[in-house]
Amino acid sequence: MRVQLQEQSLRLRIDEAELAALLAGGTVENTTRWPDGRDERQQLALAAQHGWERSGDGWRINLADAAVRELAARLPSRDGLSFELAAPGGGALQILFDVDVRDSVRQRHMDKEHRA
Numbered sequence: 001m002r003v004q005l006q007e008q009s010l011r012l013r014i015d016e017a018e019l020a021a022l023l024a025g026g027t028v029e030n031t032t033r034w035p036d037g038r039d040e041r042q043q044l045a046l047a048a049q050h051g052w053e054r055s056g057d058g059w060r061i062n063l064a065d066a067a068v069r070e071l072a073a074r075l076p077s078r079d080g081l082s083f084e085l086a087a088p089g090g091g092a093l094q095i096l097f098d099v100d101v102r103d104s105v106r107q108r109h110m111d112k113e114h115r116a
Contacts, residue, residue: 003042012042013099014099038057043058078101082094
């Protein structure tokens with residue numbers, strides 16, 4: 001999982017293997033070990049609706065299951081999911097979630113070749 005954070009915008013990009021893990025009910029995780037030895041985890045999981053949870057060692061974004069399955073059905077696509085999560089003080093965190101289009105084209109093209 002690739003994590004990009006800038007101000008109030010968080011972009012999360014996964015590959016086809018990570019998408020398969022999500023769709024199977026798993027969690028996708030990125031872990032960074034900082035110079036002080038502390039690990040920080042960023043996780044993605046499917047849930048009934050979009051949401052966010054803080055944990056002692058990072059955070060988790062919950063993605064709406066139906067929206068992710070709809071996205072998976074139209075891959076490869078440059079268009080991902082975009083939604084906002086409310087933040088204190090009236091602001092919001094903009095979440096952009098997508099599946100790497102180059103990986104999708106490569107993986108789905110290979111799948112078609114193997115079926116032919």
